[in-house]
Amino acid sequence: MSTAALDIDVEDRLFRRIAPRRSSPVTRLDGDFRRFVAEYIAWEPGEGPTDYQDEILGKLTEGRRVAVRGPHSLGKTAVASWIVLGFALMNDGMDWKAPCTASVWRQLSKYLWPEIHKWARRLRWDKLGRDPFDLRTELLQLNLKLATGEAFAVASDLPAMIEGAHADRLLYVFDEAKTIPDATFDAAEGAFASGDCYAIAISTPGEPIGRFYDIHKRKPGYEDWWTRHVKRDECIAAGRMSREWAEQRKAQWGEGSAVYQNRVLGEFASSEEEGVIPLAWVEAANQRWLTLQDSGEWGEFKRAGIDVARSGIDLTSYALRYGNAIKELRRYAKEDTMATAGRAAAILKGLGGEAYVDVIGIGAGVVDRLREQKFAVVAFNASESTDLKDRAGILGFTNQRSAGWWTLREMLDPANGEDVALPPDDLLTGDLTAPHWRVMSGGRIQIESKDDIRKRIGRSTDDGDAVVMAFAQLAEEIRPNMRPLY
Secondary structure (H helix, E strand, O other): OOHHHHHHHHHHHHHHHHHHHHOOHHHHHOOOHHHHHHHHEOOOOOOOOOHHHHHHHHHHHHHOEEEEEOOHHHOHHHHHHHHHHHHHHHHEOEOEEEEEEEOOHHHHHHHHHHHHHHHHOOEOHHHHOOOOOOOOOOEOOOEEEOOOEEEEEOOOOOHHHHHOOOOOEEEEEEEOHHHOOHHHHHHHHHHHHHOEEEEEEEEOOOOOOHHHHHHHOOOOOOOOOEEEEOOHHHHHHOOOOOHHHHHHHHHHHOOOOHHHHHHOOOOOOOOOOOEOOOHHHHHHHHHHHHHHHHHOOOOOEEEEEEEOOOOOOOEEEEEEEEOOEEEEEEEEEOOOHHHHHHHHHHHHHHHOOEEEEEOOOOHHHHHHHHHHOOOOEEEEOOOOOOOOOOOOOOOEEOOHHHHHHHHHHHHHOHHHOOOOEOOOOHHHHHHHHOOEEEEEOOOEEEEOOHHHHHHHHOOOOHHHHHHHHHHOOOOHHHOOOOOOOO
């Protein structure tokens, strides 16, 4: 076949792929996302979008810019995936693109795009008038390539790639938008001036800062965004959240805590004003932990932080630190001293390293037993005085407990680049964001006592204290000159 004939054949086949879609019923919806979801997804009896999901779809069609905040369980990733699929199929045959970004890459690779694949399997292909997406050439791992356009994942720290997405019709998806940089939002803004453009920003809220927050606060210049706060009770009524779960989280985290306000009520709130460790820093450490879990590169075991239970309702918590990561939390209830010492000995015998053990109360017996067995163990006395200073060398601490908590705070501070990784565990998150602090006379930091926290939130911060001990820094002269026998 001649080159000219080959070119004609390619053009003919491309035309035959595009032409049916130009006349397909879905292309005539003209951006009606609500109808697309209702008519072109195969729903089982009793299934379908929630009322607020349906409203979001309709408002995107009407106003082109939609920002939605709410609890974790509102179904935001499903909404985003329906919108991507609908935009692609309604516009194929025209020049279109759909960049999808998120605050962290994992949100795209582990949640949004797998959700797009899931809902693509439930599309009504007979009504769409085409074969299901080809998984080799069309619906790939992180993009959807059709005849005349593409939806694709792009990192939120690459605004140039967002700005470089040119097409007659554009859809921008900002998933988990709370910490997407302002520059990334700005990069998309130019498309609204000249193109046929839609944008959806959807997220659980976080700190009251950043572009996503500004949009929801209706700050000057953002009035053209339609905003929606999906409430806890709406999620419960829609079957997306159980009332029992919401009440348990209130008891666990405290109604006024930032983590409860963010994750259950869908409100912007900060734990930085009174809390030792801001929720945003814990969530960033959770993302680093998930990345390590994917890679399996945990590094060498260093230390077990062990908070020994003092009463029947408390738990003995073990925080196992590898490198700068808490790889694992272990919890046990109602154990005696010998059982706790035995578990600690098994960890140190199997992994090496050392243990920091809360020595106050029955923890003293655990320390004594481990020392008898010649394990490397440090007695962590929370009430003991210390000469340690903060990183700036300015502020001191009222006791070892305060120094330990502040050390963890400084290690989690993004400005210090320590890259600490913590497991995304609800109980641990609540513990780490619970304690308050203040500066006492003489420039010494005091962290709220464990007993005062228990009175305020109704439980003890066992996991948090174990993690603090796993990262605590003590003066070298009080460390035992011991090495494990094993």
